Amino acid sequence: MPxxxxSKSSERGRMLQQCKLLVWDECTMAHKRAIEALDRTIKDIKGNRHIMGGMVVLLAGNFRQTLPVINKGTPADEINACLKASVLWVHVKKFCLTTNMQVQLHNDSQAGQYAAALLKIGEDCMPSDSNDMIxxxxDFCQIFDSTDHLKIVFILICQ
Known part of the structure; x- marks a missing residue:
């Protein structure tokens, strides 16, 4: 088992012995074996057999983003490597953030509409045509009939 x-006697080990909270950002991209290895390591360092050695571990991430990358793997391999497939997942208490703080702080209604549309896409709630194209x-984006218009917009943005 990885x-x-x-080590307990290393500087990092001594720091982890004192640690009460560990934050792991973008954890959804990590292989499930990474969190399982962390669990075994912290249990050993703290001499505590509870999950994560009794330490609070905050896992932050978005499962709609990149899952673990498995070289020459199939989509099923990626799903199997995901944190949700770990034996530790049943111990995770899940919280969902509901307010887009960037939109909230800047009071940008257009950005808010864009963020809401992205959520609808992620939840498969956007209308689609007969070919399942969204x-x-x-209002969502500016649609052009030709690439000539795109070049003009690009030039205007870059100047």
């Missing part, structure tokens, strides 16, 4: 390369309104 563990992290941290239908985007003119």
């Amino acid at each position: 563990v992290c390369n941290i 239908i985007l309104s003119h």
Whole structure:
């Protein structure tokens, strides 16, 4: 069984013995074996057999983004490597963020509409055509009939 390369007597090990909270950002991209190795390591360092050695571990991430990359793997391999497939997942208490703080702080209604549309796409709630292609309104993005218009917009943005 893999563990992290941290000994109890190392500086990092002594720091982890005192640690009450560990934050792991973008954890959804990590292989499930990484969190399982961390669990075994912290249990050993803290001398505590509870999950994560009794330490609070905050896992932050978005499962709609990149899952673990498995070289020459299939989509099923990626799903199997995901944190949700770990034996530790049943111990995770899940919280969902509901307010887009960037939109909230800048009071940008257009950004808010864009963020809401992205959520609808992620939840598979956007209208689609007979080919299952998502239908985007003119409110969502600016649609051009030719690439000539795109070049003009690009030039205007870059100047």
